Amino acid sequence: MSEKDFEFMEKAGKDLKRGKSKEFICPLCGGKAYAARARINGHLHAGCKKCGIRVMQ
Numbered sequence: 793m794s795e796k797d798f799e800f801m802e803k804a805g806k807d808l809k810r811g812k813s814k815e816f817i818c819p820l821c822g823g824k825a826y827a828a829r830a831r832i833n834g835h836l837h838a839g840c841k842k843c844g845i846r847v848m849q
């Protein structure tokens with residue numbers, strides 16, 4: 793995982809509880825990004841429509 797991916801994921805997962813989703817400003821491109829955390833296992837997935845980054849944890 794690159795440093796940018798890590799930075800993106802950190803911001804995506806911040807203050808995000810299980811079973812919740814949110815929108816936030818992408819730290820890489822300033823576009824609209826989204827993140828969701830699975831209720832069952834707490835896995836995080838997030839992406840940005842503008843720059844196309846996608847991460848899963």
Ligand SMILES: [Zn+2]
Pocket residue numbers: 818819820821822823825840841842843844845
């Ligand atoms: Zn972006």
